[in-house]
Structures are given as C-alpha cells and as structure tokens.
Amino acid sequence: MPSRILVVGSSNTDLVIYCDRLPRPGETVLGGEFQTFGGGKGANQAVAAARAGGNVTFVAARGADDFGKAARDRLAAEGIDLDYFQIAPGVPSGVALILVDGKTRDNLIAVAKSANDALDFTMVSAARPAFARADVVIAQLEIRDEVIEAVAGLCGELGKRWILNPAPTRPLSQPVLAAVHTIVVNEHEAKDYSGVADFDQAVRWFLGQGCKQVVVTLGSEGVIYAGAEGKGRIAAPRVQPVDTTGAGDCFVGWLGVGIADGLSLAEAAEQATRAASLKVTRAGAQAGMPYRAEVTGDG
Ligand code: RIB
Numbered sequence: 001m002p003s004r005i006l007v008v009g010s011s012n013t014d015l016v017i018y019c020d021r022l023p024r025p026g027e028t029v030l031g032g033e034f035q036t037f038g039g040g041k042g043a044n045q046a047v048a049a050a051r052a053g054g055n056v057t058f059v060a061a062r063g064a065d066d067f068g069k070a071a072r073d074r075l076a077a078e079g080i081d082l083d084y085f086q087i088a089p090g091v092p093s094g095v096a097l098i099l100v101d102g103k104t105r106d107n108l109i110a111v112a113k114s115a116n117d118a119l120d121f122t123m124v125s126a127a128r129p130a131f132a133r134a135d136v137v138i139a140q141l142e143i144r145d146e147v148i149e150a151v152a153g154l155c156g157e158l159g160k161r162w163i164l165n166p167a168p169t170r171p172l173s174q175p176v177l178a179a180v181h182t183i184v185v186n187e188h189e190a191k192d193y194s195g196v197a198d199f200d201q202a203v204r205w206f207l208g209q210g211c212k213q214v215v216v217t218l219g220s221e222g223v224i225y226a227g228a229e230g231k232g233r234i235a236a237p238r239v240q241p242v243d244t245t246g247a248g249d250c251f252v253g254w255l256g257v258g259i260a261d262g263l264s265l266a267e268a269a270e271q272a273t274r275a276a277s278l279k280v281t282r283a284g285a286q287a288g289m290p291y292r293a294e295v296t297g298d299g
Helices: 041-051 066-077 114-118 121-125 128-133 145-158 174-178 187-194 199-209 247-260 265-279 292-296
Strands: 004-008 012-019 031-039 055-062 081-087 094-101 107-112 136-140 161-165 182-186 213-217 223-227 230-234
Touching: 004 041, 004 128, 004 247, 012 066, 031 041, 031 066, 031 094, 041 055, 041 066, 041 136, 041 247, 055 066, 055 114, 055 121, 055 128, 066 081, 081 128, 094 114, 121 145, 128 145, 136 145, 136 247, 145 161, 145 174, 161 247, 174 199, 182 187, 182 199, 182 247, 187 199, 187 213, 199 213, 199 223, 213 247, 213 265, 223 265, 230 265, 247 265, 265 292
Parallel strands: 004 055, 004 136, 012 094, 055 081, 136 161, 161 182, 182 213
Antiparallel strands: 012 031, 094 107, 213 223, 223 230
C-alpha cells in the first residue's frame, strides 16, 4: 500500500525566463525563450511526493481562470487527489515570475499569492477526513497563518507527523513549532529563524523549540539532519545544474514519502538528496521532478 501524504499549500504557474545573468535593480538583461511551468511550493511538493510513490491529497485554492484549470489538469495527471483543491471565486490563480541565471542556474522568484490567500481555516478544517487518513502531512508558508495554525491543530489532535518547510520565512509561534515533527529549512531560513549562522547551533535552536527532527538543506553541499535517531551529514551528488527551481520542494516531497514509508531520517534524507540532485538537472519545478525508478531503481 502506498503511503498517504497530505500536502497543504500553494499552487502557482511559473513564468520563467532563463537569462544570460540575473539583472540588478533598474537593469534590463536579455534572456532566451520564455517558458511556463507548473509551480507553487505546495503543488511542487505534492508532485514530488506522487512521483516518489506516495498516495497524495492536495489541499489548496486556485482561481477559476486558465492558469488554475491548467494547474488542476497537471496535478490530476499525476494521480493526485484534488477533492480539496478549491476554486476561489473572483480571484486570479497564483503566479510566480522567475528569472534563472544562465551560468550559475540560481534563480530570483517573486510570487503573486492571489488565490493561495483564499485558503482559510474553514477549508482546511473541512479536510479533516484526509488528515485522519494521512501517514504524513506537509505544509509550507505561501499560505495564510490561520491555515498553518489549522494544520498544527489538526496534526496535534490526530497525532499526525507534520513536515513543515517554512518558506518563505515569516515569524512562527512557539506552539506551531512545537507541533512540527520534521522541520526542513535551507541555510538562509535556518539563520533567519534561529538568529545564528552556525548550523549546529541552529539545529539545537529548532530542537529547543519542540521540533522533533531538523533537516538543513545546503544545496550542492548536501544536508545536515538531527533528531532522536541521531545526527549526521549527507553529501549531494555532483551534477551539472540546469534549473534549481523546486529542488527544495523535491527534497521535501521525497523526505515525506521516505518518513511515511518507515525509513530512518538518515535514509529518507539520503534518498531525498538524490532526488533533489536529479531535479536540478532539469527545467521546470514540477516538470523536473524525478520518478521513483530514477531515484531508487526499484520502480
Ligand atoms: O520553490 C519553488 C517555487 O516557489 C516555484 O515553483 C514558485 O512558484 C514559488 O512558489
């Protein structure tokens, strides 16, 4: 039986330009061909988890426009349960403008949250049956505080393991952090929350807030992890990057499936690191997510 993963989060359409280099404020640079991809941290993590072999339910909001319909079609084609992917009347769907540096493949992203802001406490509470069925719940921060509080409350009440990827960063209350099973942060987020640049100290800060497990992703430098099973570091395979957009989301989706499948934190993080390394070799957030057979070789 595939593990059941519930993802609560954003859905965007990514409008992407691969530029010769990233512009400075006020500067115009030239890029190549414009491309459109499925995006949004929530939807990306849902696709990553589905391709990792999870049975995924997505709780989110979209507009009734063409971008929203295309997003729905893309996620349906991945086999994701969309019973709680609701239409927010009168608001456009979420959009992200993304510039990718043609040399380093780093990106700049600005998100118009639009319909993602329509997802509210009531809509998330209505998904209680899906929370009750889930092995692991995943959320990020392109959605409102009241949604994050609803997720924290339901996971606490139902005893669910909750993976929080607090991106983009904003203040979180201590009770919310204490409800988190596994927090996944990149190096900037680790520093923003903990206030310290040293990763070991940052990890201790998250554990001190009540998070049961901590993973800090370091891009091409791999990840560090810590929890009751111990702590360690995993190196990332060396790859030639094409597009780093969604690499963190790939990691989170795969980590969720690994934990739900019963892997140790080290095993799940190692598998997720391999998946994210494959993602960066491909264009597009959702389009570039690897399939299970590519990562594990077991189909
Ligand atoms: O994490 C990458 C994602 O951030 C993009 O797909 C974009 O939509 C923004 O949400």
